Amino acid sequence: MPKIFDNIENHLVQGLQNTLEVSHRADFCVGYFNLRGWKEVAAGIDNLKDNEGNCCRLLIGMQKPPLEIIREYFYKTEQGIIDNQTASAVRKQLAQEFKDQLTIGIPTEEDEIGLRKLSQQIKDKKVIVKLFLRHPLHAKLYLLFRDDKISPIIGYLGSSNLTLAGLLHQGELNIDVLEQDAALKLTKWFEDRWNDRWCIDISKELTEIIDNSWAADRLVSPYHNLSQNCLSFIPRSPCWFNRI
Numbered sequence: 001m002p003k004i005f006d007n008i009e010n011h012l013v014q015g016l017q018n019t020l021e022v023s024h025r026a027d028f029c030v031g032y033f034n035l036r037g038w039k040e041v042a043a044g045i046d047n048l049k050d051n052e053g054n055c056c057r058l059l060i061g062m063q064k065p066p067l068e069i070i071r072e073y074f075y076k077t078e079q080g081i082i083d084n085q086t087a088s089a090v091r092k093q094l095a096q097e098f099k100d101q102l103t104i105g106i107p108t109e110e111d112e113i114g115l116r117k118l119s120q121q122i123k124d125k126k127v128i129v130k131l132f133l134r135h136p137l138h139a140k141l142y143l144l145f146r147d148d149k150i151s152p153i154i155g156y157l158g159s160s161n162l163t164l165a166g167l168l169h170q171g172e173l174n175i176d177v178l179e180q181d182a183a184l185k186l187t188k189w190f191e192d193r194w195n196d197r198w199c200i201d202i203s204k205e206l207t208e209i210i211d212n213s214w215a216a217d218r219l220v221s222p223y224h225n226l227s228q229n230c231l232s233f234i235p236r237s238p239c240w241f242n243r244i
Helices: 011-022 037-042 042-046 067-074 084-101 109-123 162-167 178-196 201-210
Strands: 025-030 056-060 127-132 141-145 151-160 174-177 199-200
Touching: 011 037, 011 042, 011 141, 011 151, 011 162, 011 199, 025 109, 037 042, 037 084, 037 109, 042 109, 056 109, 067 178, 084 201, 109 201, 127 201, 141 178, 162 174, 162 201, 174 178
Parallel strands: 025 056, 056 127
Antiparallel strands: 025 141, 127 199, 141 151, 151 174
């Protein structure tokens, strides 16, 4: 029988963290991805084996643009397939959406550590991030691969996006997939979308966004205003957490 993760009695984040500890690679497909949500799985990604090809592949199916914009992009031609110019426009817009995420709320030390870790993991090829553009993709699938003769693939399938709410809060429902025939079919489903022509790599854009945000590894003046919101910090000595 599958185990149910409802974020009440069993939290999906705990299942993912426990399985990542014994995994050598991972494939995640989500509709929505929040940069700050990454901190919940970042340590587990660091534990993935360093052998070539062992990394976390993150496939993002849909972000914040309104439905009417999505329709405009994805049904621009009779076949419903976008062209290179439109794909480039969507990529830029989605990069801006990720950038806007970092202007919401007051940054915490935990947020900063998680974002810097994500940036470094992408640079180290431990994480590869792609955006699926062929059509809106709402699927939420987490696949983890481990050295186990009986259950080498463990899947988590349900409603949780890779966000703080999706991993931790109530209102979600997920199950684990241990049956290997089903797990292999889910693996093929992921591969088909990952290798799709209109699945584009946005890893570089994400590192640039993080490295030019308050999470960057640099000091700034303690008098710097936060996010241009006219909310000035009280003057204080420069220290390691005074970053923008």
